[in-house]
Structures are given as structure tokens and as C-alpha cells.
Amino acid sequence: MVGKAAKVNGSNDKGSSNADGNGGVRARQAFAVVNSGGGAQDPGVDGAPASNAGSDCGGMEFSREDVEALLNDRPKAKSKFNYKERCENMSDYIKRLRLCIKWFQEVEVGYVQELGQLRVALESAEQRLDEIEFSSKRKEEELSCIVDELSNNLAFAQEKLAKEEADKVVAVDSLAKEKEGRLASEKALDSVSADLAKAQEDLSSSSQRLATINDMYKRLQEYNASLQEYNCKLQLDLSTASENLKRSENEKLAFVEDLSSAKGGYNSIQEQFASLKVSHDKASKQKEVLSCEVSRLRVDLNKVRDERDRHLTQTEVLTEEVTKYKEYTGRSAAELGTLMIKSNELEAKCLSQSEQIKVLREKLTITERRLKDCDLSAMELRTESEEQKEVISHLQSRLSEAEFKVVEGEKMRKKLHNTVLDLKGNVRVLCRVRPLLPEDNGSGGKILSYPTSMDTQGRGIELLLNGQKHSFLFDKVFTPEASQEDVFLEMSQLVQSAIDGYKVCVFAYGQTGSGKTYTMLGRPGHADEKGLIPRSLEQIFQTTQSLKSQGWNYEMQGSILEIYNETIRDLLPSSQLSIDSSQTENSTAKQHLIKHDANGNTSVSNLTVVDIHSTKEVSYLLNHAARSRSVGKTQMNEESSRSHFVFALRISGVNMNTEQRVQGVLNLIDLAGSERLSKSGSTGDRLKETQAINKSLSSLSDVFFSLAKKEDHVPFRNSNLTYLLQPCLGGNAKTLMFVNISPDSSSIGESLSSLRFAARVNACEIGVPRRQTNTRTPDSRLSFG
Numbered sequence: 011m012v013g014k015a016a017k018v019n020g021s022n023d024k025g026s027s028n029a030d031g032n033g034g035v036r037a038r039q040a041f042a043v044v045n046s047g048g049g050a051q052d053p054g055v056d057g058a059p060a061s062n063a064g065s066d067c068g069g070m071e072f073s074r075e076d077v078e079a080l081l082n083d084r085p086k087a088k089s090k091f092n093y094k095e096r097c098e099n100m101s102d103y104i105k106r107l108r109l110c111i112k113w114f115q116e117v118e119v120g121y122v123q124e125l126g127q128l129r130v131a132l133e134s135a136e137q138r139l140d141e142i143e144f145s146s147k148r149k150e151e152e153l154s155c156i157v158d159e160l161s162n163n164l165a166f167a168q169e170k171l172a173k174e175e176a177d178k179v180v181a182v183d184s185l186a187k188e189k190e191g192r193l194a195s196e197k198a199l200d201s202v203s204a205d206l207a208k209a210q211e212d213l214s215s216s217s218q219r220l221a222t223i224n225d226m227y228k229r230l231q232e233y234n235a236s237l238q239e240y241n242c243k244l245q246l247d248l249s250t251a252s253e254n255l256k257r258s259e260n261e262k263l264a265f266v267e268d269l270s271s272a273k274g275g276y277n278s279i280q281e282q283f284a285s286l287k288v289s290h291d292k293a294s295k296q297k298e299v300l301s302c303e304v305s306r307l308r309v310d311l312n313k314v315r316d317e318r319d320r321h322l323t324q325t326e327v328l329t330e331e332v333t334k335y336k337e338y339t340g341r342s343a344a345e346l347g348t349l350m351i352k353s354n355e356l357e358a359k360c361l362s363q364s365e366q367i368k369v370l371r372e373k374l375t376i377t378e379r380r381l382k383d384c385d386l387s388a389m390e391l392r393t394e395s396e397e398q399k400e401v402i403s404h405l406q407s408r409l410s411e412a413e414f415k416v417v418e419g420e421k422m423r424k425k426l427h428n429t430v431l432d433l434k435g436n437v438r439v440l441c442r443v444r445p446l447l448p449e450d451n452g453s454g455g456k457i458l459s460y461p462t463s464m465d466t467q468g469r470g471i472e473l474l475l476n477g478q479k480h481s482f483l484f485d486k487v488f489t490p491e492a493s494q495e496d497v498f499l500e501m502s503q504l505v506q507s508a509i510d511g512y513k514v515c516v517f518a519y520g521q522t523g524s525g526k527t528y529t530m531l532g533r534p535g536h537a538d539e540k541g542l543i544p545r546s547l548e549q550i551f552q553t554t555q556s557l558k559s560q561g562w563n564y565e566m567q568g569s570i571l572e573i574y575n576e577t578i579r580d581l582l583p584s585s586q587l588s589i590d591s592s593q594t595e596n597s598t599a600k601q602h603l604i605k606h607d608a609n610g611n612t613s614v615s616n617l618t619v620v621d622i623h624s625t626k627e628v629s630y631l632l633n634h635a636a637r638s639r640s641v642g643k644t645q646m647n648e649e650s651s652r653s654h655f656v657f658a659l660r661i662s663g664v665n666m667n668t669e670q671r672v673q674g675v676l677n678l679i680d681l682a683g684s685e686r687l688s689k690s691g692s693t694g695d696r697l698k699e700t701q702a703i704n705k706s707l708s709s710l711s712d713v714f715f716s717l718a719k720k721e722d723h724v725p726f727r728n729s730n731l732t733y734l735l736q737p738c739l740g741g742n743a744k745t746l747m748f749v750n751i752s753p754d755s756s757s758i759g760e761s762l763s764s765l766r767f768a769a770r771v772n773a774c775e776i777g778v779p780r781r782q783t784n785t786r787t788p789d790s791r792l793s794f795g
């Protein structure tokens with residue numbers, strides 16, 4: 011192309027679009043111009059087109075702007091009076107204009123040529139345009155067909171779209187719902203996956219536990235086998251021990267019989283001895299009287315003899331005088347007569363005195379004979395008494411022997427009795443079902459049954475809940491027909507243990523109204539329905555009384571308290587004096603703290619401890635405690651069963667003969683009702699109360715379990731109840747738990763949970779190793795509870 015500008019893309023082609031509005035033309039509007047600078051070249055006069063002779067235009071190129079600038083840039087003189095300068099400028103300007111015109115002409119030629127070419131191109135383009143128009147018409151038709159089709163399609167599509175939009179709305183709704191559902195399910199999935207993770211964790215821990223349990227199970231099986239062996243051995247021991255016990259009981263009976271017969275013989279001999287002594291004394295007295303009489307008679311005899319001798323000498327003197335007189339006959343007949351009379355009197359006197367002497371001699375011989383007899387009988391009595399003394403000493407030695415044997419027998423009995431109890435287990439659980447009462451709410455349907463197979467009879471109980479049977483086995487099960495005496499018989503052995511110096515704990519566990527208080531205290535005013543506490547006290551007083559003959563002297567001290575909401579309340583009057591008054595003292599103000607000393611003795615600060623001498627006193631104290639409890643009941647809790655009632659008795663015995671000492675403890679506890687939180691429907695204070703009860707009851711079972719597992723740490727301190735009874739719950743103590751059950755069908759849930767609790771306690775074997783070693787230090791029986 012002619013004069014194609016080198017600055018086609020430069021900033022100066024702005025104006026080219028104004029020339030023809032065509033980008034292609036704009037490129038062709040470049041001009042070659044002569045440089046018009048200070049030293050501008052001469053563009054040539056003839057002004058040839060730049061394309062033909064670039065030298066004519068000085069090789070310059072012009073754009074439209076350049077040309078416009080050239081036309082506008084008319085030379086101006088510095089002074090309008092300087093014509094020369096103005097002429098020079100004008101000629102220069104004209105030169106440049108000429109060059110420009112020349113260049114325009116050249117460009118015009120180029121344009122004309124180019125126009126021709128463009129016309130040819132235009133024609134061909136028009137042809138092509140026609141062709142294109144034709145084809146475009148065709149295409150238009152085709153397109154209109156297509157458009158029709160498309161509009162049809164569009165209508166159809168719009169319909170479809172409308173439908174789809176409706177569907178979409180529905181789908182959006184369902185999507186939203188689905189989203190919600192998905193979110194919920196995602197949440198659920200999250201929780202499920204969390205649960206799953208937890209479950210997997212649980213699973214792994216449970217499988218670990220399972221493994222350890224399996225391991226433990228194996229070990230337990232082994233232990234069980236060894237226990238069974240040991241049990242067989244123990245059973246053998248038990249049977250031999252029972253035989254020994256029977257034998258020693260028989261021996262004891264024989265001893266007691268021997269002793270009583272020996273005592274009888276001894277008494278009759280004593281009586282005989284006493285009567286002999288009396289007759290001996292009588293005979294001695296008689297002998298003394300006779301001796302006195304003999305000596306008196308002897309004195310008399312001597313007197314009479316002296317008199318007789320005097321009379322004889324007098325008679326001799328007189329006879330001599332008579333012979334002298336006869337010889338010397340110088341005396342008168344009168345004198346002779348008087349002398350004769352005198353001599354006759356004297357002779358008569360002498361005769362009577364001789365007779366008197368005779369009589370006295372006879373008397374003397376009789377008295378001497380009687381004295382001899384007396385001496386003989388005294389001798390006999392003496393020998394008899396010696397014999398009796400020998401018999402008595404023999405009997406006394408036999409008596410002391412028999413008494414020693416009785417003491418030994420008693421010791422043996424105690425040992426065997428406690429061995430038998432040890433073999434039964436230190437924690438025993440007895441179940442008692444009370445009769446159905448008129449005030450019971452349930453339908454009264456039969457929910458409890460008692461299996462009758464050989465090995466479960468009297469020990470098994472079955473509870474039917476939702477068609478499922480739950481079976482339990484205890485040391486003994488008392489049916490509703492069992493009397494208070496039947497129940498006490500089973501417990502009386504433990505009372506004997508307390509007298510023998512053991513620590514004994516008896517609990518009554520169960521829900522409210524299941525018969526705990528009835529079992530412990532009985533029905534007031536009905537002698538044949540007395541409970542375990544009065545019956546135990548009666549047995550203790552009877553036994554300690556009968557043991558007095560063996561030298562035993564017992565003293566008893568009692569205290570009664572209740573634990574409500576973990577607080578201890580004294581239920582006895584604080585001074586002995588106030589026992590006799592009917593006033594009830596409010597002891598709630600006092601603080602009672604439990605203390606254990608280094609010797610294992612337990613005391614409760616500010617607690618009243620009363621000396622007990624009779625069952626009457628006990629019933630008075632129990633009545634007082636019931637009154638205090640009911641005072642507390644109105645102040646603090648509506649139901650008595652919301653607190654634990656603890657009757658504690660210390661039994662101290664000393665044997666004067668053997669100097670043996672024993673100190674036993676008997677704790678009888680009526681526990682608070684074991685209702686679950688859900689059943690009690692508690693809120694506020696009641697909730698606190700129920701939680702305190704549940705805490706202390708679960709602490710009690712925790713203590714049993716950890717004792718059974720022989721753990722180093724037993725959680726006695728977790729509740730006041732277990733802390734108070736700490737010394738009475740260990741391996742050396744004996745524990746009996748009554749689980750009281752109501753047969754009412756409305757209490758079935760509570761009954762099941764009570765039975766489960768009791769079954770767990772029953773599974774605890776506390777003190778088995780001690781039985782294995784079979785050793786017991788005497789000290790273990792001496793500490794207070």
C-alpha cells in the first residue's frame with residue numbers, strides 16, 4: 011500500500027477514525043511530509059506523490075493531525091513590522107504547503123487506484139452478498155422453521171419448566187425437609203457415631219473386662235473348687251463339731267445331773283452331819299451333866315465316907331468307952347442308958363449312912379455305866395463324823411471336779427457354738443415376708459412363691475414380675491405364717507454370741523411398711539408379738555442369771571439413737587434422774603460426734619448411756635425412745651422410717667472363779683425405708699432425705715462388698731451409719747440382715763430391689779480366711795463396739 015505510515019499504531023492516529031470511520035482506511039491515511047523543523051528540507055516544487063518519489067516530499071510522512079497542525083501553524087512574526095522575517099516564514103510555510111499538496115495529490119492517485127480495486131472488490135462482495143443473502147434467506151427460512159420448532163419447543167419447554175418449577179418448589183421443599191432431616195440424621199449420626207465410638211470404647215474396655223472377668227471367673231472356679239473342697243471339709247468339721255457339741259452337751263447334761271445328784275447327796279450328808287452334830291452336842295452336854303453329877307456324887311460319896319469314917323471312929327471311940335465303962339463299972343445305969351441310946355442312934359445313923367452310901371454307889375455305878383455309854387456313843391459319833399467329813403471332802407472334790415468340767419463344757423460349748431456360727435458365715439441374710447394387710451393397695455395377686463425342692467426348701471423365694479420369675483436363695487426365708495418366736499429362734503444364737511463376748515449387728519432392711527419395726531420391736535401391748543429387741547434382752551437376762559452359778563457376773567449398758575439426714579439424735583433422756591420422769595428432752599441441739607480410739611473402741615459424744623438391770627427398764631427406755639422419735643418425727647420427718655434407729659447394748663462379764671472377762675456388743679438396727687427416688691416422688695427436703703438414706707444404704711452395701719473383697723481400704727467413713735458400726739462390721743463381728751418384704755403387688759418393684767440388695771449382701775463371705783486358720787486371739791472379743 012502507498013505511504014503506509016510507520017506510526018500506524020502510534021498515539022497520533024487518533025484522528026484517523028474521524029476521516030472515514032473505517033479502521034482499515036485509517037491505516038492508509040499516513041502521509042509522508044517534509045520535516046518542517048528549524049532546518050526543514052525543501053519539499054520540491056513539483057510536489058510528486060510520496061509513494062512515487064519519497065525524495066519529493068523529503069521522505070516525510072504526514073498524518074491528518076500533522077496536516078491540520080501545519081495549516082494552523084501559520085508563521086507569526088516577532089514584530090509585525092519585521093516584514094522580512096514574515097516573508098521568510100510565509101515562503102517557508104508555502105513551501106511546506108506545496109509539499110503537502112503534492113503529497114495529497116500522490117495520495118489521491120493512490121486512493122483512486124485503491125478505489126478501483128475496492129469497487130471490483132465491492133462488486134464481488136455484492137455478488138457474494140447476494141449469494142449470502144440468498145443463502146441467508148434460505149437459512150432464515152430454515153431458521154424460522156427452526157425458530158417455530160424452537161418456539162414450540164420453547165412453549166413445551168416453558169410448560170415443562172413451569173411444571174419443573176412447580177416440581178422444583180416441591181423438590182426444594184422436600185430438599186429443605188430432606189436437609190433438615192439430613193441435618194437431624196447427621197446430628198443423630200454424629201451422636202450415633204459418638205455412641206458408637208463410646209460403645210466401641212466400652213466394647214474394648216468390656217472385652218478387656220470380659221477377659222479379666224473370664225480370668226477371674228477361671229480363678230473363681232478354681233477358688234470355688236477349692237472352696238467346695240474346703241466346704242466339704244468344713245461340712246465334715248461341722249458334722250464332727252456338731253457331734254462333739256451334742257456329745258459335750260450330753261456330757262454336760264450328765265455332769266449337771268451328776269452334779270445335782272452329788273449336790274443332793276452332799277446336802278443330805280450335810281443334813282445328816284448337822285443332825286449328828288446336834289445329837290453329838292446333846293450327848294456331850296449330857297455327858298458333861300453326867301460328869302458333873304458323877305463328880306458331885308463323888309464329892310457326896312467322899313463326904314458320906316468321911317462322915318461314915320468319922321462315925322466309925324466315933325463308934326469305935328464309943329465302943330472303947332463302953333468297954334472301958336464295962337471294965338471299970340463305976341458308972342451309973344442312967345449314964346449307961348444315955349450312952350446306949352447315943353450308941354444306938356449312932357449305929358442307926360451309921361446304918362442309914364451305909365445304905366445311903368450303897369445307894370450312892372449304885373447311882374455312881376449307873377452313872378459311870380451311862381458315862382461309859384456316852385463315851386462310847388461319843389466315840390462312835392466321832393468316828394462317824396470323821397467318816398462323814400471324809401465323804402464330804404470326797405464329795406467336795408467331786409463337786410469342784412464337776413464344776414470344773416461344767417466350766418470346761420461351757421467353754422467347749424461356746425467354742426463349738428461359735429464354730430457352728432462361723433461355719434454358717436459371718437454375714438447371714440434372712441428374708442421375712444409379712445402377711446397381706448387389709449390396708450394394702452395392690453390387687454393382692456400372688457407375686458411371691460416359695461420353692462419346695464430339697465435344697466431350696468425354707469431358703470428360697472421367687473418373685474414374679476411381668477411374667478418373669480426372679481429366684482433368690484437366703485440363709486432362711488420366713489413365710490407370712492412365721493411367728494415372732496420362730497424368727498427369734500433363728501437369731502437367738504447370735505444373742506448367745508454377744509453374751510460370749512462377740513460383736514453382733516442385726517439389721518432390718520426393706521421399704522416402708524414391709525415390717526421392719528414389727529420385726530425389731532413387735533406390736534406394742536401384745537406380749538406374744540414382742541419383737542427381737544425385747545426377746546433378746548429377755549434371753550440375755552435369763553442366761554446371765556443362770557451363769558451366776560458358774561461365777562459369772564454380768565453388767566449391761568444401753569444407748570438408743572437415730573440417724574436422720576446424716577445427723578445423730580440421742581433418743582434417751584440425758585440423766586438417770588429424768589428416766590423416771592415422763593418428760594421428753596429435745597436433744598437435737600446437742601452435737602454428737604463419733605470417735606474411734608486406738609484400741610478400736612467407739613464412742614459418741616454427748617450420748618446418753620444407761621445401766622440396764624432388768625427387762626422392765628429396757629421396755630421403759632424403748633417407750634421413751636419411741637416418744638422422742640415421734641417428737642422428732644413431727645419436727646423433722648413425717649415417717650419414722652426416714653431415719654435409722656440404732657439400739658446398742660454393751661454386755662460386760664467377769665467370772666469370779668476363773669477371772670475370765672468378756673465384753674460383747676449387740677447392735678439392733680431398724681433401717682430407714684429403702685424406697686427408690688422415683689417411687690418416693692420426693693422433692694425439696696424429702697429429696698434430700700431420700701438421697702441421704704440412699705447414700706447411707708449404698709455405703710452399707712459398699713462396706714460389705716469391700717470387706718468381702720478384702721480390700722485394703724473399707725469405706726466406713728462414707729456415712730455416719732457405717733462409721734458408727736465400723737467395729738461391728740469387720741471380720742471378727744457377726745452380722746445378720748433381715749430383708750423385710752411386703753407381699754402387696756403394688757410394692758413388687760421395691761420388693762425386687764430389696765431382694766437384689768439382700769442377695770448381694772448374702773454373696774459376701776466375710777471372715778472365711780479366719781475360719782480357715784481357725785485361730786482367734788482372746789483380745790479380739792474384748793473391745794467395745
Ligand SMILES: Nc1ncnc2c1ncn2[C@@H]1O[C@H](COP(=O)(O)OP(=O)(O)OP(=O)(O)O)[C@@H](O)[C@H]1O
Nearest residue numbers: 444445521522523524525526527528529650651683
Ligand atoms: N409379720 C407380721 N405379722 C403381722 N403384721 C405385720 C407383720 N409385719 C408387719 N406387720 C404390720 O404391717 C404394718 C407395717 O409394719 P411396720 O411398721 O413394722 O413396717 P416398717 O417397715 O417398719 O415401716 P416404717 O419403715 O414405716 O416404720 C404394721 O401395721 C405391722 O403391724
